[in-house]
Amino acid sequence: MESLLNPQAITEILTTSLRLSVPLVFAALAGVLSERSGVFNIALEGKILAGAFGAAVGAFFMNDPYSGLVVGMLFGMLAGSILAVLGVTFGVNQIVTGIAINIFVLGITAFLSRIVFGAQANTLRLPGFKAFDFPGLSSIPIIGPVLFGQDLMVYLMFACVGLVYFFLYLTPWGLAVRAVGENPAAADSAGLSVPKLRYGCVIAAGALAALGGCYLVLAQVFLFSEHMSAGKGFIALAAVILGRWNPVGAMCACLLFGFFDALQLRLQFNYQEVPHQFFLMLPYLISILALVGLVGKPRPPSAVGRHYRREAK
Amino acid sequence: MERVYRVLFHLRSVWAIIAALAVGSILILAAGSNPIEAYYTLFQGAFFDYWGFASTLVKMCPLLLAGLAVVLPLRAGLFNIGAEGQIYIGALFATVVALYLPGVPGPLHIIMCTLAGALGGALWALIPALLKAYQGINEIIVTLLLNFVALHFVSFMVSGPMMEPGAPYPYSPEIPDTLFLPHVLPRTDAHFGVLVGVVIAIAMYAVFKRGVFGFTLATVGRNPDAARYAGMSVRRHIIVSFLIAGACAGLAGTFEVLGHRYRLFHAFSQGYGYDGIVVAFLAGLSPLFAIFSALFIGGLRSGANMMQRAMGIETTVVEAIQGLVILFVAVSLAFRYKVTEIGKAIARRGELEQALEDKTSDGKE
Numbered sequence: 243m244e245s246l247l248n249p250q251a252i253t254e255i256l257t258t259s260l261r262l263s264v265p266l267v268f269a270a271l272a273g274v275l276s277e278r279s280g281v282f283n284i285a286l287e288g289k290i291l292a293g294a295f296g297a298a299v300g301a302f303f304m305n306d307p308y309s310g311l312v313v314g315m316l317f318g319m320l321a322g323s324i325l326a327v328l329g330v331t332f333g334v335n336q337i338v339t340g341i342a343i344n345i346f347v348l349g350i351t352a353f354l355s356r357i358v359f360g361a362q363a364n365t366l367r368l369p370g371f372k373a374f375d376f377p378g379l380s381s382i383p384i385i386g387p388v389l390f391g392q393d394l395m396v397y398l399m400f401a402c403v404g405l406v407y408f409f410l411y412l413t414p415w416g417l418a419v420r421a422v423g424e425n426p427a428a429a430d431s432a433g434l435s436v437p438k439l440r441y442g443c444v445i446a447a448g449a450l451a452a453l454g455g456c457y458l459v460l461a462q463v464f465l466f467s468e469h470m471s472a473g474k475g476f477i478a479l480a481a482v483i484l485g486r487w488n489p490v491g492a493m494c495a496c497l498l499f500g501f502f503d504a505l506q507l508r509l510q511f512n513y514q515e516v517p518h519q520f521f522l523m524l525p526y527l528i529s530i531l532a533l534v535g536l537v538g539k540p541r542p543p544s545a546v547g548r549h550y551r552r553e554a555k
Numbered sequence: 556m557e558r559v560y561r562v563l564f565h566l567r568s569v570w571a572i573i574a575a576l577a578v579g580s581i582l583i584l585a586a587g588s589n590p591i592e593a594y595y596t597l598f599q600g601a602f603f604d605y606w607g608f609a610s611t612l613v614k615m616c617p618l619l620l621a622g623l624a625v626v627l628p629l630r631a632g633l634f635n636i637g638a639e640g641q642i643y644i645g646a647l648f649a650t651v652v653a654l655y656l657p658g659v660p661g662p663l664h665i666i667m668c669t670l671a672g673a674l675g676g677a678l679w680a681l682i683p684a685l686l687k688a689y690q691g692i693n694e695i696i697v698t699l700l701l702n703f704v705a706l707h708f709v710s711f712m713v714s715g716p717m718m719e720p721g722a723p724y725p726y727s728p729e730i731p732d733t734l735f736l737p738h739v740l741p742r743t744d745a746h747f748g749v750l751v752g753v754v755i756a757i758a759m760y761a762v763f764k765r766g767v768f769g770f771t772l773a774t775v776g777r778n779p780d781a782a783r784y785a786g787m788s789v790r791r792h793i794i795v796s797f798l799i800a801g802a803c804a805g806l807a808g809t810f811e812v813l814g815h816r817y818r819l820f821h822a823f824s825q826g827y828g829y830d831g832i833v834v835a836f837l838a839g840l841s842p843l844f845a846i847f848s849a850l851f852i853g854g855l856r857s858g859a860n861m862m863q864r865a866m867g868i869e870t871t872v873v874e875a876i877q878g879l880v881i882l883f884v885a886v887s888l889a890f891r892y893k894v895t896e897i898g899k900a901i902a903r904r905g906e907l908e909q910a911l912e913d914k915t916s917d918g919k920e
Contacts, residue, residue, distance in 0.1 A: 349878030
């Protein structure tokens with residue numbers, strides 16, 4: 243155990259924790275935003291995957307990571323629009339739509355990636371974001387390298403957490419979104435447009451979740467592989483519940499999941515006699531245990547998952 | 556005119572398939588092939604060729620059982636996204652009984668393996684059911700996360716304790732040949748499991764149509780208060796529907812081992828559990844129609860292999876078409892000529908959760 247407690251090991255584990263939680267945080271923010279507006283977002287998984295594919299396509303053709311970011315977000319917003327059109331306008335059940343989007347994105351990206359990248363799909367090395375050090379700050383022991391020696395997208399993630407928090411709790415629009423998620427009929431009679439607000443949130447959530455996929459491609463593995471989201475969207479959904487639909491809470495939950503993921507990688511390395519599959523199961527088990535062990539009953543936004551129709555008042 | 560609309564509406568799954576194939580043809584064009592020729596090869600190979608049809612049936616078996624595992628809980632408004640994991644654990648249980656219980660006479664041993672597989676799937680499904688019934692925890696998230704746990708656990712078993720000595724790849728030893736399921740088409744791979752699946756589907760249809768459980772299940776979902784008043788337990792129905800669903804998925808895994816592969820392989824299921832969701836929605840949640848939708852999706856899968864061999868088109872195009880199918884089924888739900896079975900089932904979900912919230916729910920259970 244002492245091999246895990248020296249400063250260098252701690253720094254490494256914390257750095258890895260943060261990096262592994264980045265895609266989760268982006269997806270969880272997307273979940274918070276759309277569920278606060280009353281739209282259940284089981285499609286996070288598909289949006290991460292769409293974002294990852296878009297990032298790979300953008301970076302592949304334009305040969306620079308920023309284009310990847312833009313294309314990835316566009317793809318995520320496209321997936322979000324499907325949810326918005328079917329779930330908000332046409333009142334198709336949001337869970338059914340979400341599941342359909344997940345399966346659709348899984349199939350279409352598997353096919354298109356073969357077409358776009360062809361035989362080189364698994365050997366590709368796409369341009370990505372590199373970590374850089376903030377001069378001075380990054381030399382602080384432990385905290386320095388963890389917080390100030392990361393790549394651009396990690397800082398973008400923290401910025402997004404702040405932005406979503408600011409938006410939801412400190413702006414009139416945020417109040418409107420929360421009202422629509424709690425009591426759409428009341429919000430409607432107060433003159434707010436329920437569909438417009440939900441469209442905005444769901445499409446913005448598409449872009450946010452896609453950023454999680456972009457991070458996987460542009461800062462972690464530098465290629466696209468089929469089903470690379472591997473359940474992260476669902477772990478993020480667990481984090482949304484654990485964080486009580488609050489962006490900061492959800493981020494903390496993701497950091498916790500990321501920490502366990504990093505710990506399992508480290509333990510895998512240190513205890514090679516334990517079969518690695520047990521470590522692979524750990525993040526999923528921890529997410530389930532977190533849901534089970536939740537103190538008190540979480541209360542989701544009241545209108546989440548329910549279609550709002552004006553004449554149905 | 557009214558009648559025309561009604562007929563068109565009831566054929567919505569067919570429209571979804573046609574739309575998906577139409578968009579799919581654009582994908583095939585993008586891949587540089589002729590869509591008409593490709594579809595001809597695919598469907599000719601899948602349904603009008605003796606060997607091809609046999610391989611369609613092989614794929615149909617797990618698809619149908621996984622589809623039923625989605626249909627049943629959804630009748631009460633519950634989503635089972637965990638068929639994939641239940642398939643793995645079912646296959647694991649069946650293989651353990653097959654390999655480590657020698658000396659049992661063949662036919663009895665097959666039945667024991669089958670029951671063990673069903674039990675494994677049911678136990679795996681019991682976890683989300685209990686969490687849903689007693690803690691109100693979202694079953695969608697739990698079933699999905701458990702899929703990954705099951706996948707890695709089976710992978711551990713076949714690369715560790717159950718691994719064939721000296722195998723190049725993680726798999727278990729072969730099961731005794733007395734356990735191989737009989738074939739339904741001579742000289743092919745098409746095994747008996749597909750018939751079991753069809754029988755279970757018909758039985759489930761009969762129960763939904765006439766049986767007491769089908770009625771109470773729908774009532775529990777539709778009006779939990781009335782159900783409780785009439786002495787039906789909401790929690791028990793959640794648990795029972797998940798147990799049966801898990802057993803179906805467990806059988807899917809079992810028959811993959813006993814009928815098709817004769818060993819337990821690492822990562823053998825290739826997403827049958829998720830394809831089951833497509834089967835269930837394409838069938839409009841009818842166990843009877845699930846037979847046809849499983850046949851269709853199975854045909855897509857086996858035809859894709861022929862298409863790849865004959866024309867060099869990637870089999871993943873079928874995954875894309877399958878994704879399009881479920882997307883268009885979702886789109887078709889936007890047309891509300893009449894409340895669909897899917898719509899009714901979903902409506903039950905909200906009331907079910909309300910009933911669980913209720914402190915007095917289920918009285919002194």
